[in-house]
Amino acid sequence: MVLDSEGLWAVARNDSEEARAVLAASAHAGVPVLVPAAVLAETLFGDGRDARANQVAKKLQVVPLTEPIARSAAGLKRLAGMTGVAATIDAIVVATSAAVGGGVVLTSDIHDIRALANCASSVRIRPVRV
Amino acid sequence: MDEIRAQFGGRALSTSINDLLYAALAQERLGELVDEMEQEAGPASPEAYERVLAQWFTED
Numbered sequence: 001m002v003l004d005s006e007g008l009w010a011v012a013r014n015d016s017e018e019a020r021a022v023l024a025a026s027a028h029a030g031v032p033v034l035v036p037a038a039v040l041a042e043t044l045f046g047d048g049r050d051a052r053a054n055q056v057a058k059k060l061q062v063v064p065l066t067e068p069i070a071r072s073a074a075g076l077k078r079l080a081g082m083t084g085v086a087a088t089i090d091a092i093v094v095a096t097s098a099a100v101g102g103g104v105v106l107t108s109d110i111h112d113i114r115a116l117a118n119c120a121s122s123v124r125i126r127p128v129r130v
Numbered sequence: 131m132d133e134i135r136a137q138f139g140g141r142a143l144s145t146s147i148n149d150l151l152y153a154a155l156a157q158e159r160l161g162e163l164v165d166e167m168e169q170e171a172g173p174a175s176p177e178a179y180e181r182v183l184a185q186w187f188t189e190d
Contacts, residue, residue: 021174
């Protein structure tokens with residue numbers, strides 16, 4: 001299970017039944033919940049507004065952006081015909097999922113995540129709407 | 131011990147044990163987070179679980 005920016009905020013705000021269901025199901029099934037470090041960079045403000053997200057991030061596994069994940073993300077972005085910073089972060093989210101064998105991405109943007117996931121042909125990645 | 135070493139390939143056993151302990155700690159923390167979220171807002175409804183799992187296990 002990988003969280004994108006909206007997925008992380010949904011968990012931090014705790015205002016989404018879907019987010020609670022996803023985390024509870026992951027905890028019950030022993031599925032790790034991962035947050036790419038790039039998502040933190042996108043999500044956090046760098047000030048006191050981050051308190052809630054920081055509390056949540058401490059309980060989740062933050063995954064560093066490694067060179068293989070970065071290269072994989074670049075390839076996914078090209079295959080999906082996407083450009084720009086937002087697409088880059090989405091591609092890192094999907095590449096992070098692919099690096100651990102696939103799974104689920106908790107997101108509000110299922111269209112773009114699905115488009116990128118469809119380009120990760122060797123693994124099965126499903127977006128779940130937060 | 132040989133069987134355990136074979137299971138974890140050529141990696142140092144201590145590294146594999148550290149990985150397992152880290153994974154166990156991460157799952158414990160995740161459980162704590164879920165407990166905190168459910169105490170604050172209540173557990174997700176069965177309908178929410180259905181919506182999530184339908185997307186999780188959807189076929190192409």
